[in-house]
Amino acid sequence: MPHVFSTCGAEHARRIGIELVEQLRNGESDLMNSLDLARWQFAITTVYHFIFVPITIGLGFMVAGLQTAWYRNGNLKYLRATKFFGKLFLINFAIGVVTGIVQEFQFGMNWSSYSRFVGDIFGAPLAMEGLLAFFLESTFLGLWIFGWDRLPKKLHLASIWLASFGTLLSAYFILAANAWMQHPVGYILNETKGRAELTNIVKVLTQNTALATFTHTIAFAAFTSAAFMAGISALLIVRRKDIEMSRVTLKLGLIVTIISFVGVGVTGDINARIMTEQQPMKMAAAEALYSTTDSAPFSLLTVGSLDGSRSVFQIGLPSMLSFMSTGDFNGVVEGVNDLQAQYETQYGPGDYTPNIPLAYWSFRLMIGFGALGLLFALIALWQMRKGGLPSGRWFKPAMLSLPFLPLLANSFGWIFTETARQPWAVFGLIRTSDGVSQVVSAGAVLFTMIVFTILYGALAVIEFGLIRRVIHLGPLDEVDYADPQLGGSDSKQLVASY
Amino acid sequence: MTFQTVWFLLIAVLWIGYFVLEGFDFGVGMLLPTVSKNEADRRAVLTTLGPVWDGNEVWLLVAGGATFAAFPEWYATLFSGFYLPLFLILVALIVRGVAFEYRSKYGKAQWRQRWDIAIVISSALPALLWGVAFANIVRGVPLEKASSGSIEYVGGFFNLLNPYALLGGVVTLSVFYTHGAVFLALKTAGTIRERANSIALKAGLVAAVAAVAFLVWTNLMLAEVNSTVLILSVTVALLWVAGLAMNLKGREGWAFIFSAGTIATFVSTLFFALYPRVMPSSLGSQFDLTITNASSTDYTLKVMTVVAVVMTPLVLLYQGWTYWVFRKRVSASQIVNPERGILDELSHTLHL
Numbered sequence: 001m002p003h004v005f006s007t008c009g010a011e012h013a014r015r016i017g018i019e020l021v022e023q024l025r026n027g028e029s030d031l032m033n034s035l036d037l038a039r040w041q042f043a044i045t046t047v048y049h050f051i052f053v054p055i056t057i058g059l060g061f062m063v064a065g066l067q068t069a070w071y072r073n074g075n076l077k078y079l080r081a082t083k084f085f086g087k088l089f090l091i092n093f094a095i096g097v098v099t100g101i102v103q104e105f106q107f108g109m110n111w112s113s114y115s116r117f118v119g120d121i122f123g124a125p126l127a128m129e130g131l132l133a134f135f136l137e138s139t140f141l142g143l144w145i146f147g148w149d150r151l152p153k154k155l156h157l158a159s160i161w162l163a164s165f166g167t168l169l170s171a172y173f174i175l176a177a178n179a180w181m182q183h184p185v186g187y188i189l190n191e192t193k194g195r196a197e198l199t200n201i202v203k204v205l206t207q208n209t210a211l212a213t214f215t216h217t218i219a220f221a222a223f224t225s226a227a228f229m230a231g232i233s234a235l236l237i238v239r240r241k242d243i244e245m246s247r248v249t250l251k252l253g254l255i256v257t258i259i260s261f262v263g264v265g266v267t268g269d270i271n272a273r274i275m276t277e278q279q280p281m282k283m284a285a286a287e288a289l290y291s292t293t294d295s296a297p298f299s300l301l302t303v304g305s306l307d308g309s310r311s312v313f314q315i316g317l318p319s320m321l322s323f324m325s326t327g328d329f330n331g332v333v334e335g336v337n338d339l340q341a342q343y344e345t346q347y348g349p350g351d352y353t354p355n356i357p358l359a360y361w362s363f364r365l366m367i368g369f370g371a372l373g374l375l376f377a378l379i380a381l382w383q384m385r386k387g388g389l390p391s392g393r394w395f396k397p398a399m400l401s402l403p404f405l406p407l408l409a410n411s412f413g414w415i416f417t418e419t420a421r422q423p424w425a426v427f428g429l430i431r432t433s434d435g436v437s438q439v440v441s442a443g444a445v446l447f448t449m450i451v452f453t454i455l456y457g458a459l460a461v462i463e464f465g466l467i468r469r470v471i472h473l474g475p476l477d478e479v480d481y482a483d484p485q486l487g488g489s490d491s492k493q494l495v496a497s498y
Numbered sequence: 499m500t501f502q503t504v505w506f507l508l509i510a511v512l513w514i515g516y517f518v519l520e521g522f523d524f525g526v527g528m529l530l531p532t533v534s535k536n537e538a539d540r541r542a543v544l545t546t547l548g549p550v551w552d553g554n555e556v557w558l559l560v561a562g563g564a565t566f567a568a569f570p571e572w573y574a575t576l577f578s579g580f581y582l583p584l585f586l587i588l589v590a591l592i593v594r595g596v597a598f599e600y601r602s603k604y605g606k607a608q609w610r611q612r613w614d615i616a617i618v619i620s621s622a623l624p625a626l627l628w629g630v631a632f633a634n635i636v637r638g639v640p641l642e643k644a645s646s647g648s649i650e651y652v653g654g655f656f657n658l659l660n661p662y663a664l665l666g667g668v669v670t671l672s673v674f675y676t677h678g679a680v681f682l683a684l685k686t687a688g689t690i691r692e693r694a695n696s697i698a699l700k701a702g703l704v705a706a707v708a709a710v711a712f713l714v715w716t717n718l719m720l721a722e723v724n725s726t727v728l729i730l731s732v733t734v735a736l737l738w739v740a741g742l743a744m745n746l747k748g749r750e751g752w753a754f755i756f757s758a759g760t761i762a763t764f765v766s767t768l769f770f771a772l773y774p775r776v777m778p779s780s781l782g783s784q785f786d787l788t789i790t791n792a793s794s795t796d797y798t799l800k801v802m803t804v805v806a807v808v809m810t811p812l813v814l815l816y817q818g819w820t821y822w823v824f825r826k827r828v829s830a831s832q833i834v835n836p837e838r839g840i841l842d843e844l845s846h847t848l849h850l
Contacts, residue, residue: 087840094599097552098592104562105588108577115577116648119570120794127567128805130560135813138556139820142549150823194647195570198798437578439650448585455589459596466603469841494832498544498602 033442035433038110041449043418045102047411048456052096054410057171057218058225059089060164062256064157066249071157077245084475085229085249090145091466095459097138102452110445114425114435121187121198122177125205129173137166149495171221172214179210181426182417183278189429196429209278212271219263220370220413224406226256227373232471234380234399237389241474251384257377264370269324276325276333279427281343281352282420283325284336285359291335296321299360347428354420362416366409373405501799502789505568506776508806510769512564514762516557517628517670521761523551525678527594527621530614533682533693537837538830540614541602545828546685551598553817555591567802571649571792572776575641579651583631583658587624594620604839625674626667633666634658636716636768641779641787649785662715669712672705673761680741680757684750687829695745698753702742709764710735716771730767734760 063085070078104126107115115122140163147156186203187196198204230253236246276283284290287299297316322331336353343352376398383390390399425432526547534540566573577584593616601613637660640653679698683691713731720727741756772778776792779785793799830836 090599091603094596098595101555101559101591102588104559104566105577105584108562108566108573109581109584110578112574112578112650113646113648115566115574116570119566119573120798123563123565123567123570123573123794124798124802127560127563127802130556130563131805131809131813134556134559135553135817138552139817142553143820143823146545146549146824197795198801201798201801437574437581438644438646439578439652440581444581448581451585451589455592459592462596462600466600466841469604473841473843493834494545494828496548497541497828497833498548498598 034440034445035436037442037445037449038436038440039432041110041445041452042106043415044449044453044456045099045106046418047414048460049096049099049103050410050414051407052092052099053171054217054221054224054406055092055228056089056096056225057164057167057221058223059085059092059228060160060167061222062225062229062252063089064160064164065252067157067160071153077242077248080242080245080475081249084245084470085232087470088228088232088467091463091470093141095463099456109448110437110440111425111435112437112439114430114432117195117430117435118181118426119195121180121184121196121204124198124201125173125177125180129170133166133170133173135166137163137170140166146496168218171217175214175217176205176210179207179213180204182213182421183207183209183274184426184429185209196426208274212267212274216264216267216271219260219267220406220410222260223257223264223370223373224410226253226260227377227406228403229253230257230377230380231399231402234390234395234402235471236474238396238399239471239474243389245475247389250390251381254377254381254384258374258381261370261374261377272324273327279421280334281336281339281354282359282417284334284339285354285356285420286363286416287321287333288356288360289321289333289335290337292332292338293335294322294332295319295330296325296333298324350423352423354422359416359420362412362419365412366416369405369409369412373402373409376402376405500789501796501803502568502793503774504803505564505793505799506769506773506789509561509564509568510766512557512561513769514765516554516561517674517765518758518761519550519554519557521625521670521674522677522681523547523554524621524625524674525676526682527617527678528625528675529678529682529694529697530617532697533679533690535689536830537610538833539690540610541833541836542686542690542828542830543682544598544602545833546682547598549820549824552595553820555595564802564806568794568799569776569787569789569792570794572787575649575651575777575787575792576635579639579641579653580631580634580658582655583627587627590620590623594624602839603841605837605842622671626671629667629670630658630663632670632768633663633712634660635777636666636771637662637719638778638780640781641777641785642781643785649779649787649791652781662712662719665708665712665715669705669708669764672701672708673757673764676701676705677757677761680745680750680753683745684754685827687827688831690830691827695748695750698745699742702738702745702757706735706738706742709738713767716767720771724771726770727767730763730770734763734767737763 063082066078066085067082069075070082107122140159143151144156144159144163147159151159184196185207186198186200188199189195190197204210230250233246233250233253237243237250272283287296289296289299295318297318298320299316301315319329322333323329325331325333336356340351340353344350380390380395380399383392421427423431423433425435526543530540530543534543562573565576597613597616597620601610601617604610639651640657641649642652644650676698679694679701682694683698686694713734717724717728717731737756737760741753741760744750744753744756774789775786776789777787779787
């Protein structure tokens with residue numbers, strides 16, 4: 001193992017060396033710095049934003065489901081669950097919203113050359129996201145939070161469903177935009193204007209890359225939020241708080257965790273095939289597969305040579321990679337070196353190889369953290385099979401880690417998807433290095449990056465403290481959650497206030 | 499009318515929506531300590547914004563997204579050029595949103611005081627900076643054709659801090675402050691309402707002076723007399739005076755309608771002063787960004803027009819309905835246990 005890391009280190013050092021030489025040769029060292037910094041800023045703000053996004057998408061629907069159960073059968077344990085997880089949902093949603101604004105502004109601020117090149121196409125789904133999704137989720141969430149005593153029960157219930165539907169729409173549009181970066185369709189290149197222009201919006205919104213990414217991300221969002229619900233319910237059980245409710249939400253969380261992981265697997269498989277076809281270099285990087293191979297094995301451990309151009313040692317599952325990426329155990333999978341040569345002919349001289357150790361490990365960590373979450377959920381659900389509660393020394397630490405495992409899997413999944421597309425911002429069309437703002441200095445990017453990082457760090461600490469506090473207090477007593485006077489009451493006191 | 503003109507107008511509408519709606523959010527945020535005597539007052543003031551502030555802010559996101567989609571060159575040049583002011587606005591909006599959501603969760607006095615300070619600053623800063631930014635756009639900033647062929651901002655941060663732009667900032671700051679007071683007078687009861695009413699009048703007079711000075715300057719700055727801009731400028735002044743008169747007569751609903759109308763007309767004035775340019779250059783009109791050289795293709799604009807025509811009325815309908823649902827005045831006496839938050843121990847009888 002140590003050898004693996006030293007190899008990566010040497011490889012990384014080599015790349016930095018080459019970059020430095022290139023910068024000096026081109027006299028562009030400031031620009032190169034602002035490029036690296038802008039990439040780091042994008043990585044930090046996006047990975048951070050995406051901690052909150054999947055929890056919001058999934059938890060919204062789960063809270064809506066719980067409220068529907070209460071609406072249907074009037075059992076107060078569902079109302080307590082709605083209010084308890086609703087509280088966690090809102091604490092989480094707040095940070096998701098405010099960090100989302102940065103995402104939209106960042107394209108223009110740090111990536112203005114990219115924005116000029118893709119705006120004709122990329123801007124459309126972003127504007128649609130605002131008009132169709134953001135208005136829906138923000139307005140109906142406001143109605144849900146403050147509408148307990150203002151709206152008829154049915155309308156109040158509809159509000160949380162509509163808000164959740166808004167989050168889903170939002171995911172769809174932004175993922176369609178991202179899918180276009182992975183696999184551009186429905187466009188022509190306008191040479192005189194030096195930009196890509198939209199010719200078919202339907203293709204952009206319905207191409208298989210978009211649909212596969214969307215379903216995979218949504219399945220993962222369900223997985224993430226269900227693990228969140230299960231982990232927190234388990235902590236309530238450990239602390240003997242409202243066992244009646246916690247048992248229900250634990251079971252619900254565990255079942256959804258397991259079912260959604262099946263969805264993650266199926267959609268992941270579809271994604272892998274689409275990726276192999278559309279971005280073979282990404283698949284080769286994920287597998288550190290240097291030479292084109294048939295019956296390619298799925299690598300469990302690969303150790304690369306010092307110059308990173310070939311592997312010296314591999315343990316793998318025979319023919320598994322061929323099956324994963326082509327659906328045939330004897331299928332041919334293209335290797336990094338062959339693709340590099342092919343791209344040089346196609347796009348001109350240059351380095352078309354992404355950071356292979358990063359791609360290799362992030363791909364495995366994505367799968368590994370997800371699978372570990374599934375394992376914990378399976379064991380806990382198995383222990384609950386005869387109406388009992390899970391127990392044992394493993395339970396508390398496993399359940400404490402359960403909410404974090406999908407978050408780590410998500411982050412590594414996106415790190416993989418985005419870094420293994422490099423050097424391209426839009427595959428085959430524009431390089432990341434050509435997308436950065438020309439007029440923004442490295443110092444400005446560095447400054448904003450530092451402030452965002454500190455601010456985001458502080459918000460994470462605050463949010464974490466609030467969530468711990470919610471768990472510590474647990475769901476309130478039944479008297480406190482006695483059926484609020486719903487249906488436009490004229491009572492003087494407000495049920496919800498800031 | 500070309501699709502470019504349609505989208506220029508639509509983006510103006512989005513900014514009008516944003517400034518009319520989040521304008522009073524900013525004002526209420528700035529007024530929080532001034533109109534409140536105690537914790538119950540502060541909770542009541544914040545509750546007037548609770549159900550709506552997030553939806554109001556979406557107007558900004560849609561304005562940004564629409565600019566990206568319809569005028570990518572404008573979006574790219576503006577956002578990379580006005581880098582630091584936009585960054586400050588972003589930081590303020592982040593802090594502000596979190597402050598609204600988290601502030602009353604805990605009862606601890608220190609926790610709440612800190613968030614209150616954050617709310618005041620993070621409401622005032624964007625209220626000021628939006629004015630500075632828009633005044634700069636109207637005035638013209640150093641734009642030049644870069645080697646890449648695109649028109650880029652070549653000034654620095656301090657280029658943006660010229661007297662005209664700063665006056666623009668004072669206008670938005672004081673107008674939003676007044677607008678917030680007018681909104682609070684309409685949405686609260688009791689002492690908060692009385693205080694808000696008297697503040698609205700005083701602040702409104704200050705804002706009137708700043709706005710008139712700014713509009714006169716704007717008209718003088720234009721190369722030739724633009725009658726539309728002139729008429730709109732006069733309308734701004736008349737609407738504002740009408741709003742203050744209604745405030746004086748205690749007609750709070752009309753005062754709000756007039757102050758919203760003033761902001762809408764003010765934003766229209768700026769957009770008409772620009773048209774057909776979207777970002778004039780101070781280095782020569784050959785470097786101006788216009789609705790023609792900054793725009794997307796007709797196909798993209800057509801697609802977006804269909805989406806906007808279908809969705810905008812729907813959005814207005816349900817957002818308007820929210821305001822109807824929460825139309826009742828909020829008074830401090832309605833707040834249950836104002837000192838307590840839902841995350842305090844023994845916080846019985848408190849709800850989500």
